[in-house]
Amino acid sequence: MDWEKRRRDAPRRVTDKTGGTEGASHRQLVLHQSRRKMNLKSERRGIHVDQSELLCKKGCGYYGNLAWQGFCSKCWREEYHKARQRQIQEDWELAERLQREEEEAFASSQSSQGAQSLTFSKFEGKKTNEKSRKVTTVKKFFSASSRGGPKKAEIPEAKAASPSLHRQASLETDRASKEFIEFLKTFHKMGQEIYKQTKSFLEAMHHKRELSIEEQSEYAQDFYQNVAERLQTRGKVPPEKMEKAMDQIEKYVMTRLYKYVFCPETTDDEKKDLAVQKRIRALHWVTPQMLCVPVNEEIPEVSDMVVKAITDIIEMDSKRVPRDKLACITKCSKHIFNAIKITKNEPASADDFLPTLIYIVLKGNPPRLQSNIQYITRFCNPSRLMTGEDGYYFTNLCCAVAFIEKLDAQSLNLSQEDFDRYMSGQTSPKKQESERWAPNACLGVKQMYKNLDLLSQLNERQERLMSQAKKLEKDLIDWTDGIAKEVQDIVEKYPLEIKPPSQPLAAIDSENVENDKLPPPLQPQVYAG
Amino acid sequence: MAQTKGNTQPEGAPHQPFVFKVVLLGSSSVGKSSLVIRLIKNDFKEILPTMGCAFFTQMMEIDNSALKLEIWDTAGQEKYHSVCHLYFRGANAAILVYDIANKDSFQRAQNWWKELENEFSPDEIVVILVGNKTDLEDSREVTLEEGKAFAESKKLLFMETSAKLNYQVTEAFTALARELLKREEQNGGQTQQGEPRVDLKTTRIVKNKCCLD
Numbered sequence: 001m002d003w004e005k006r007r008r009d010a011p012r013r014v015t016d017k018t019g020g021t022e023g024a025s026h027r028q029l030v031l032h033q034s035r036r037k038m039n040l041k042s043e044r045r046g047i048h049v050d051q052s053e054l055l056c057k058k059g060c061g062y063y064g065n066l067a068w069q070g071f072c073s074k075c076w077r078e079e080y081h082k083a084r085q086r087q088i089q090e091d092w093e094l095a096e097r098l099q100r101e102e103e104e105a106f107a108s109s110q111s112s113q114g115a116q117s118l119t120f121s122k123f124e125g126k127k128t129n130e131k132s133r134k135v136t137t138v139k140k141f142f143s144a145s146s147r148g149g150p151k152k153a154e155i156p157e158a159k160a161a162s163p164s165l166h167r168q169a170s171l172e173t174d175r176a177s178k179e180f181i182e183f184l185k186t187f188h189k190m191g192q193e194i195y196k197q198t199k200s201f202l203e204a205m206h207h208k209r210e211l212s213i214e215e216q217s218e219y220a221q222d223f224y225q226n227v228a229e230r231l232q233t234r235g236k237v238p239p240e241k242m243e244k245a246m247d248q249i250e251k252y253v254m255t256r257l258y259k260y261v262f263c264p265e266t267t268d269d270e271k272k273d274l275a276v277q278k279r280i281r282a283l284h285w286v287t288p289q290m291l292c293v294p295v296n297e298e299i300p301e302v303s304d305m306v307v308k309a310i311t312d313i314i315e316m317d318s319k320r321v322p323r324d325k326l327a328c329i330t331k332c333s334k335h336i337f338n339a340i341k342i343t344k345n346e347p348a349s350a351d352d353f354l355p356t357l358i359y360i361v362l363k364g365n366p367p368r369l370q371s372n373i374q375y376i377t378r379f380c381n382p383s384r385l386m387t388g389e390d391g392y393y394f395t396n397l398c399c400a401v402a403f404i405e406k407l408d409a410q411s412l413n414l415s416q417e418d419f420d421r422y423m424s425g426q427t428s429p430k431k432q433e434s435e436r437w438a439p440n441a442c443l444g445v446k447q448m449y450k451n452l453d454l455l456s457q458l459n460e461r462q463e464r465l466m467s468q469a470k471k472l473e474k475d476l477i478d479w480t481d482g483i484a485k486e487v488q489d490i491v492e493k494y495p496l497e498i499k500p501p502s503q504p505l506a507a508i509d510s511e512n513v514e515n516d517k518l519p520p521p522l523q524p525q526v527y528a529g
Numbered sequence: 530m531a532q533t534k535g536n537t538q539p540e541g542a543p544h545q546p547f548v549f550k551v552v553l554l555g556s557s558s559v560g561k562s563s564l565v566i567r568l569i570k571n572d573f574k575e576i577l578p579t580m581g582c583a584f585f586t587q588m589m590e591i592d593n594s595a596l597k598l599e600i601w602d603t604a605g606q607e608k609y610h611s612v613c614h615l616y617f618r619g620a621n622a623a624i625l626v627y628d629i630a631n632k633d634s635f636q637r638a639q640n641w642w643k644e645l646e647n648e649f650s651p652d653e654i655v656v657i658l659v660g661n662k663t664d665l666e667d668s669r670e671v672t673l674e675e676g677k678a679f680a681e682s683k684k685l686l687f688m689e690t691s692a693k694l695n696y697q698v699t700e701a702f703t704a705l706a707r708e709l710l711k712r713e714e715q716n717g718g719q720t721q722q723g724e725p726r727v728d729l730k731t732t733r734i735v736k737n738k739c740c741l742d
Contacts (some may be wrong), residue, residue, distance in 0.1 A: 292606075347562075347566075348583070349561065349562035349583055349602055350553075350561075350562070350583035350602035350603050350604045350605075351557040351558070351561075351562075351604050351605050351606060353583050353604070354603075354604035354609060355604070355606075385618075386550065386618050386619030387548060387550050387599055387619060388599070389584050392583070392584040392601055393584075395601075395615055395616055395618070396583075398615050399604075399609070399612040399613075399615050399616070402611075402612045402615065403608075403609065403611075403612050406611060406612075410608070411608040
């Protein structure tokens with residue numbers, strides 16, 4: 001029914017669209033005439049264009065336009081419409097095919113048709129439900145692209161690409177469902193029951209979207225438990241197969257639910273993510289020595305392992321299924337064990353492992369760490385988390401994060417002053433270690449530390465200069481003050497007194513400037529005679 | 530396509546083992562890993578050839594019933610003490626290891642017991658106290674009596690071992706396994722075979738406070 005509706009819709013939308021630029025047919029004629037005039041004009045101006053190139057490709061006699069790929073507006077509209085129809089048809093066929101495959105999967109697993117026809121029709125009903133959902137999304141593509149205006153219409157190929165791009169996102173979901181159906185085939189009759197249960201669970205989850213994440217988590221855990229019980233009691237599935245079945249169910253369900261239940265807005269997961277991220281950034285200065293990490297990164301093999309471990313733990317965020325996320329943690333842990341083993345030349349124990357994992361987390365700063373941990377704890381099959389190797393490594397990761405959050409001076413064997421200084425970024429303990437850089441360390445980083453070194457030296461010298469200048473200034477002030485004081489003292493001690501001249505004659509003499517030019521005073525002479 | 534019941538599945542699966550989660554606690558270098566490696570490999574060397582693991586599984590057979598021990602090694606350093614409770618979730622048993630030549634490690638084993646006491650009720654978990662390194666008899670700091678007295682006062686299993694000399698290692702694990710089976714029988718099929726003794730309802734409550742407290 002929906003399909004019919006869309007068929008009717010599609011041409012109308014196309015009309016709307018071209019109508020926007022072109023309008024009804026009587027307007028076309030006018031436009032054509034004016035355009036013809038323009039073309040003639042350009043011809044007269046000496047630009048050579050072959051007359052036949054200007055005409056509509058369909059040969060209707062009207063002039064064509066490049067914007068319509070050489071068609072006249074009327075023919076273009078027809079062509080465009082056809083292309084549209086074809087594409088819609090193709091899209092629909094694809095959707096149809098997917099549906100059919102799903103149905104076939106179950107038809108083939110039907111052992112007796114008669115008894116189950118009732119349940120099967122119900123099953124069909126759900127199918128159509130889903131079908132209509134799919135169709136509406138397809139419709140969305142078109143209405144969205146048709147709003148894109150005439151520019152997009154020029155290149156029908158590009159248009160075809162846009163919905164497929166859209167489809168990319170759900171590609172993983174489709175693949176997951178295909179795999180799931182393939183897998184369920186091996187369970188024969190039981191498979192259909194599981195499928196039904198899974199479907200109704202997904203639908204119920206859809207309605208529970210408003211609820212708190214804890215309730216949703218609880219519901220999912222109940223679902224896991226119910227399915228497991230059903231498989232065990234009714235399906236008599238052997239334990240080896242059981243685990244695989246549970247994994248497949250989890251994969252199918254969680255690929256679909258991921259975007260609704262990972263870091264949902266109703267929780268403060270995001271805030272916590274940011275807090276952890278900030279915390280790890282603030283701890284960038286922590287060295288392997290401080291954590292007593294038994295890993296020597298100067299050995300190329302070891303640093304290789306460290307890089308791999310970091311890559312794995314970062315990759316965790318890109319996975320959708322909790323189990324895949326766990327697998328990333330396990331892979332990361334294995335690389336850590338290798339790194340320790342190469343360094344110490346003996347097998348690692350938990351005493352070595354946990355510090356190294358902490359170091360890797362600090363170094364990698366994996367995105368959305370807290371959200372991922374929460375998502376896994378909420379939606380992973382619980383038996384996976386509490387037992388088994390994956391669970392063990394996951395628990396270690398939880399410990400590492402908890403430790404990082406609580407980490408203090410004591411846990412790094414540092415004094416409180418040093419810790420505070422490093423945390424505030426005043427100094428970096430790495431500075432003293434710059435001499436011991438591994439030969440393959442990044443040149444830029446080396447240069448940076450060299451520059452940091454220089455800067456801190458400069459800073460020191462500047463501070464010294466400043467303090468000396470201050471001292472000099474003070475000295476100068478003290479000196480002038482001292483002199484002034486001394487002078488003052490002397491002035492006070494020996495006040496200036498002008499005494500009246502006591503020897504006026506001498507004074508007269510002394511006032512005589514030309515005294516020495518005078519001949520000596522006459523001396524009495526004795527004459528004989 | 531028609532499936533006949535029971536041809537793919539051995540009815541009842543009588544030898545399906547019980548799975549128990551065992552947490553290994555003790556200060557660093559008291560020989561936690563060595564004990565387990567001795568149990569699994571049954572050959573102790575100064576330098577162990579395997580890649581080394583902190584997670585072990587060991588199949589055991591006690592009185593015709595098979596069981597699987599899943600052993601979780603933990604970091605023993607004092608600074609990780611505050612996060613160790615995260616390992617306890619869903620554990621069925623704990624092994625408290627101390628070094629008989631190190632008084633301090635005995636004290637720390639007692640601290641761990643307090644942690645366990647906070648987390649579990651006595652019938653929820655089987656605990657064995659293990660005094661390791663009896664080969665260092667000359668520098669013994671914790672007497673056999675001290676260990677025994679503590680174990681008796683808290684109703685723990687107790688054993689002195691030497692991972693190096695392979696003295697009573699298997700015995701210690703066997704005693705633990707026997708006790709686990711005994712408890713299992715007392716609980717009388719409350720838990721299913723093949724599944725770890727994990728109650729989903731209670732776990733969920735604990736789980737929500739993961740790493741955040």
